Amino acid sequence: MHEYVNLSELIHRGGLYYDVKGATFQEVYKNLSQLVSLPRELNPEFFYTELCLREEMMSTAVGKGIAIPHPRHPILTQFDEQRIIVCFLEESLGIETPDLKPVFALFVVLSSNKSTHLNVLSNLAFLFQKQTFIDVLKTRPQEHELLTEIKKYQM
Template sequence: MRSSLPKNRGTLFQDLETRLNAHLNTNAPLAALLEEREQLASTAVGQGMAIPHPQTSGMLGLSDSVVAIGLPETPVEFEATDGQLVIAVFVLLSADATHHLQLLAQLTRLLRNLELTGFLHTQPTPDALLNAFRKKLDSAAL
């Protein structure tokens, strides 16, 4: 999801809520859940990446977990420990707690790959981004 709206984290979360609710056919208060999680500690993981991951197990009625990628047109402040503004947001909404931890660990490992995070900084198209992630996941599975 590329968004021209976000100038700050709150606006980004509102935009993601609108898009995700439309996609998931729900009316969940996702922006509030994302901001609530952010208040616990920044979900920025470095290199301009963030993984907001509110505990949603059972709350949204999801049968499968969802990872949505938000690519704001302008970098957003997430109070990252490396001081970098965030250029890619990976929203993790989990169907259950076990899957939540597994997905979070896998996504964190992927985002430690400097080749992949460097690619994200080029503002790839959604198809190119999906292909890059598939390649990394396939090579990690070997």
């Protein structure tokens, strides 16, 4: 049985960040680690390092201009601190992606257990198949607009 994952709640907790600078994923992650509000238990340097280590293993770009950066393993201990940080880049990253489209948006997943982690990735993959959702993302929506769009598809 799968646990219910509320993407809207996780995104609300993680927040949306706009015009994040960086010419590489590493630069973006460094800047993001200094911008975002992280749980008390999570050191910004550790957050940065974990994202970079995962990116070095394999790109987190999934196509359609989106990447889903995430540590290889859950790095939070508190269930209620889990979050998705949505990041819109100042300049798209022209890196190798499955469909060759530059990355303009990141959904950074921070979880406390493997079950939630996998469910979040699955739910995000479902959303990213919806062209209307991608079209909304391209407008760099405010939080309430993004959450309204997600609720249309929330399983």
